[in-house]
Amino acid sequence: MESKEAKKILIVEDEPDIIEFMTDLLTDQGYTVQSANDGNKGYEMVGTYKPDLILLDIQMPNETGVGLYRRMYRNADMKDIPVIVVSGMAGANWAISSRVPVIDKPIDEEKLIRQIEKELN
Amino acid sequence: MQHRSTASFPVNFRKVLGEQLYEHSPIHVAIIDRDFNVVQANGPFARKFGQAEGRPCYEVYKRRSTRCKNCQGLLTFEDGKVRTSHEQGFDAHGLPTHFLIQVAPLFDTDGNITHIVEMSYDTTPYFDLKEQYDDLFECVPCSITVIDRDLRIVRSNRQSRDTYGAVDNLHCYELYKNRSEACPYCPVLKTFEDGQPHTSKQSGVTRQGRPNHYVVSSFPLRNGNEDFEYVMEMSIDVTETHELSQELMRESEFRRNITESLNDALVAVDEEGMVKVFNSAAEELFGLRANKIIGRSNYSRFFPEKLRLALVDGGSSIVIDETEIENAEGIRIPVRVSGSVIRDEHGVVIGGAASFQDLREIKRLEQEKLDRERLAAVGQTVAVIAHAIKNILVGIQGGMYKLKSGRKRDSEELIEKGLSMLDRNFGRVAELVRGLLDLSRNQLPKLDPIRPRDIAAEVHQLFKDAAQKKGIDFRFEFSNGENEAYLDHEGIHSCLDNLISNAFDAVTEAKVEHPEVSLGVRETEKEIIFETRDNGPGIPPELRSRLFEMFFTTKGANGSGLGLAVTKKIVQEHGGRIAVECTPENGTLFRISLSKDALNRLWRQRQAQKENASI
Numbered sequence: 001m002e003s004k005e006a007k008k009i010l011i012v013e014d015e016p017d018i019i020e021f022m023t024d025l026l027t028d029q030g031y032t033v034q035s036a037n038d039g040n041k042g043y044e045m046v047g048t049y050k051p052d053l054i055l056l057d058i059q060m061p062n063e064t065g066v067g068l069y070r071r072m073y074r075n076a077d078m079k080d081i082p083v084i085v086v087s088g089m090a091g092a093n094w095a096i097s098s099r100v101p102v103i104d105k106p107i108d109e110e111k112l113i114r115q116i117e118k119e120l121n
Numbered sequence: 122m123q124h125r126s127t128a129s130f131p132v133n134f135r136k137v138l139g140e141q142l143y144e145h146s147p148i149h150v151a152i153i154d155r156d157f158n159v160v161q162a163n164g165p166f167a168r169k170f171g172q173a174e175g176r177p178c179y180e181v182y183k184r185r186s187t188r189c190k191n192c193q194g195l196l197t198f199e200d201g202k203v204r205t206s207h208e209q210g211f212d213a214h215g216l217p218t219h220f221l222i223q224v225a226p227l228f229d230t231d232g233n234i235t236h237i238v239e240m241s242y243d244t245t246p247y248f249d250l251k252e253q254y255d256d257l258f259e260c261v262p263c264s265i266t267v268i269d270r271d272l273r274i275v276r277s278n279r280q281s282r283d284t285y286g287a288v289d290n291l292h293c294y295e296l297y298k299n300r301s302e303a304c305p306y307c308p309v310l311k312t313f314e315d316g317q318p319h320t321s322k323q324s325g326v327t328r329q330g331r332p333n334h335y336v337v338s339s340f341p342l343r344n345g346n347e348d349f350e351y352v353m354e355m356s357i358d359v360t361e362t363h364e365l366s367q368e369l370m371r372e373s374e375f376r377r378n379i380t381e382s383l384n385d386a387l388v389a390v391d392e393e394g395m396v397k398v399f400n401s402a403a404e405e406l407f408g409l410r411a412n413k414i415i416g417r418s419n420y421s422r423f424f425p426e427k428l429r430l431a432l433v434d435g436g437s438s439i440v441i442d443e444t445e446i447e448n449a450e451g452i453r454i455p456v457r458v459s460g461s462v463i464r465d466e467h468g469v470v471i472g473g474a475a476s477f478q479d480l481r482e483i484k485r486l487e488q489e490k491l492d493r494e495r496l497a498a499v500g501q502t503v504a505v506i507a508h509a510i511k512n513i514l515v516g517i518q519g520g521m522y523k524l525k526s527g528r529k530r531d532s533e534e535l536i537e538k539g540l541s542m543l544d545r546n547f548g549r550v551a552e553l554v555r556g557l558l559d560l561s562r563n564q565l566p567k568l569d570p571i572r573p574r575d576i577a578a579e580v581h582q583l584f585k586d587a588a589q590k591k592g593i594d595f596r597f598e599f600s601n602g603e604n605e606a607y608l609d610h611e612g613i614h615s616c617l618d619n620l621i622s623n624a625f626d627a628v629t630e631a632k633v634e635h636p637e638v639s640l641g642v643r644e645t646e647k648e649i650i651f652e653t654r655d656n657g658p659g660i661p662p663e664l665r666s667r668l669f670e671m672f673f674t675t676k677g678a679n680g681s682g683l684g685l686a687v688t689k690k691i692v693q694e695h696g697g698r699i700a701v702e703c704t705p706e707n708g709t710l711f712r713i714s715l716s717k718d719a720l721n722r723l724w725r726q727r728q729a730q731k732e733n734a735s736i
Contacts, residue, residue: 015512017542021519024526059508088511090504106514109522 007120010051011035012042012068013086014060022055022086022107029113039063043071046078053119058087058095069096082119086112149220149241152227153178155198157188160236169243171213178239182210193224194237201226201234207244219248263357264335267342268293268309269350284358286328293354297325308339312352316341323356334363386456389463389474390420394432397472406456406479408449424475428460432473436462446477455480509553516546556683559615559690566609566694568724573606573613573649574599577642580617584625588638591629598641606649606717607724612691613651613713619684620653620711627657627709637708649720651713659703668701688713696723 009031013019019035026033034049036042040063046054054072058065065085072078085092088105101119103112143150149166151159151173159173159181166173170181178194179185188195193204204224212218222241226234258265264281266274274296277287285296293309294300303310308319318340327333335356342351380387386403390396396418399411407423421429423446427439438461445453460475520542527535581597588595621640628636633656641652660668669689692699696719703709 015516017516017519017546018512020542021515021522024519024522028526088508088515090507105511106518 006030006032007052008032008034008049009053009055009116010042010045010049011055012037012039012045012060012065013055013057014038015057018057018105025107025109025112026116029116031116039065039068042068046072046081051081053116054081054083055086055116056083058085058089058092066095069100084112084115084119147242149243151178151181151239151241153194153237153239155235157192157194166241169212169218170210182208184211184215193222194239197224197226197237198234201228208241217245219244261355263355265353265355266293266296267351267353268339270313272303272307272309275351281356284327284333285325297323297356299326308337309352309354312339312341316349322359331360333358333360335359383476384478386477386479387474388420388423388477389472390424390432391472392470394420396420396423398474402479403477406448406454406477407446420473424460424473425458428458428462428473428475431460431462432470435470438462443480455484506553506557510550513546513549513553516549517543520544520546553683556687559687560683565727566612566691566723568607568609568720568727570605571608571610572603573608573644573651574601574603574642576608576610576613577617577640577651580614580621581640583618584621587625591625591636593625593628593636593638596637596639598639599643601644604644606715607720608649608715609691609695612694616688616691616713617651617653619688620713623684623711624653624655624657624709627655631658633657647717649715649717651715652710654708654710656708659705659707659709660701665701665703669699695720 009026011019011022011026011033013022013035014037016037019037023033023035034045034051036045038060042054042056043063045051046068056065056068065087069083072081072083083096083100085096085100085102086105086107087095087102089095092104093102101115103115144164146163147165149163149169151162151166154160157178159176159178162170162173173181177188179188179192183189193206196202197204203226206222206224207219208222209217209219220241221244222239225238225240227236227238229235259279261278262280264284264287265278266281266287267276269275272292272294274287274289274291274293276289281287281296287296292303294302294304294307298304304323306321308321311317311319318338320336320338322334323337324332324334335358337354337356339352339354341349342353343349380398380400383400383402386406387398387400388396388403389398395416396414397416399409399414401411403409403423404411420432424432425441425444427441430436431439438459440460441458443455444458446456447453457478457480458475459478460473462470463472463474465471520539523535523539523542525539527533527537527539577599578597581595584595617640621638624638628638635656637654637656639652639654641650641654643650643652669685689699692713692715695715697713697715700712700714701709702712
């Protein structure tokens with residue numbers, strides 16, 4: 001795992017336990033991980049942290065995942081950063097663009113890891 | 122000239138007429154000479170016209186100073202003929218007098234007319250009567266015409282001339298109806314036929330062309346004979362009455378139409394309580410025919426007791442939002458009843474009316490709507506619950522991942538962390554389930570008489586230590602609330618718990634410098650009010666409307682999103698309201714308002730249910 005180039009992943013999620021779990025999981029996969037617990041903070045961190053990929057929850061206080069995605073899409077520096085939606089919300093598939101993959105909760109760990117690899121290549 | 126052989130006149134005359142007749146007949150007799158002086162007059166004459174002998178006749182009869190122009194006596198002196206005429210003069214008292222006078226010549230032995238005798242009969246009373254009759258005929262407020270057998274008018278009075286333009290010789294059918302031939306039903310012809318009076322109602326046209334209505338009576342003018350040639354026709358104009366009655370009929374028809382077209386059943390009774398109105402909706406609702414009920418049935422069968430009492434006691438209108446009636450088949454039907462006591466202009470009760478709104482359809486629709494809403498709510502709720510559970514599952518997944526990693530790497534620390542993560546999420550599931558149960562709890566509040574301030578005081582007591590630890594100035598405020606009210610002790614307690622713990626969270630999370638929370642209870646005339654207040658940052662306006670939604674939380678994983686939903690549910694079960702007011706300056710205020718009426722009503726319902734259950 002150490003051989004893998006340390007790609008930066010930003011988790012935008014309001015539940016601390018979920019952040020902790022995904023951080024554990026992705027760190028074990030050799031990624032560098034940071035997190036933000038709402039859409040606004042997430043947007044800020046996309047600018048400062050410049051992640052290679054974003055794991056995005058939909059339902060969050062202050063700014064939802066949908067709002068964050070729209071703001072990123074309007075920003076030329078951000079719009080090409082791959083995004084994977086991680087949400088247990090019914091209808092999450094339709095919440096953002098059909099181009100954006102969706103991982104349901106509880107999380108299928110294998111599937112998430114495969115999807116991240118796919119998006120990063 | 123005729124000559125008669127008679128003795129010298131006084132002796133002969135007296136002999137002919139006799140003393141008695143002369144003096145006592147009702148005829149005024151005067152003998153007048155060629156100079157028109159009265160030479161002799163009988164007693165009745167003197168009584169009528171005064172002392173006459175030696176005075177000129179024109180002075181006696183008419184108070185004239187010269188002879189009358191058309192003197193009949195002069196003619197009789199000339200031709201010896203007997204003449205009769207109507208004259209008008211003055212009696213001894215100077216009152217106008219009408220008399221019928223006959224002038225006859227008196228001959229001397231040579232056959233010359235030396236005197237005339239005037240026999241007059243006082244017709245003043247008849248004349249007055251005729252005048253009165255003529256006035257009456259002319260001026261009565263009805264149209265009178267006298268009609269001959271050809272149905273031609275021979276006489277008409279003023280009103281018939283004014284109203285119809287009556288003229289002699291016109292046919293009555295032309296006059297009254299603008300017809301060219303006799304009317305199919307002609308009272309005048311009938312009277313000519315059978316000699317009897319006839320009365321009928323007719324419609325015609327006035328000379329101004331307005332339609333009019335009149336009652337006409339025809340009767341024969343017999344003049345004392347069995348045979349008659351004329352019929353008098355009297356018509357009384359009833360146009361106004363007719364129009365009024367037509368208007369009344371139209372009005373009544375209009376009302377009947379309204380009554381009949383009502384969707385609600387309408388039953389109205391008179392002051393005796395007898396049913397007078399029973400519309401078709403009433404027929405349908407009660408399953409009874411109006412003709413079997415109107416005028417036959419008593420109100421007791423239809424009016425709810427409250428309205429019956431109002432009628433008897435002279436009460437006012439009533440509304441019963443929901444009650445039941447029993448129809449003819451014994452089926453009980455839910456209805457809404459509005460009843461009114463009907464009074465005349467003096468306020469005396471003259472009847473009552475009740476309208477019954479059949480609630481079956483409304484109830485069915487309400488039920489349908491409720492079912493649909495429930496289904497939608499269930500779907501939405503399930504989705505929301507699923508989402509909440511999914512998040513917790515990820516937490517559990519995270520705990521297990523840590524546990525596995527810890528075991529793999531033999532790290533006690535990771536194992537501990539994993540276990541505590543599992544523990545925490547286990548707690549969240551438990552809380553979620555408890556909240557869901559509270560929400561789904563379909564039982565009604567367990568009401569008991571309790572003082573509102575006692576519940577509030579308990580909650581204050583419960584949070585006092587926590588407040589002290591957190592450095593919150595936690596106050597208990599009450600102005601009243603000493604009276605007992607019917608409340609669910611546990612339910613209200615948990616509402617206040619929830620609101621106070623929210624308030625504590627608000628001031629703690631915002632790290633307010635001098636955190637203050639207060640719990641208040643007070644009572645107004647109609648309500649019991651609980652209030653919690655904090656000096657936290659308040660709730661943004663866009664979130665306020667969602668506060669009471671299930672699973673809405675601003676606390677992330679620290680809130681189940683059920684607290685306020687449960688609180689609202691409990692308040693609503695008490696028939697109350699919960700409201701939130703907040704400003705960044707003053708923090709947040711939650712107010713629970715419970716209507717005393719609603720609480721009392723719930724209590725009564727509950728008691729009735731208990732009684733039913735015990736039966």
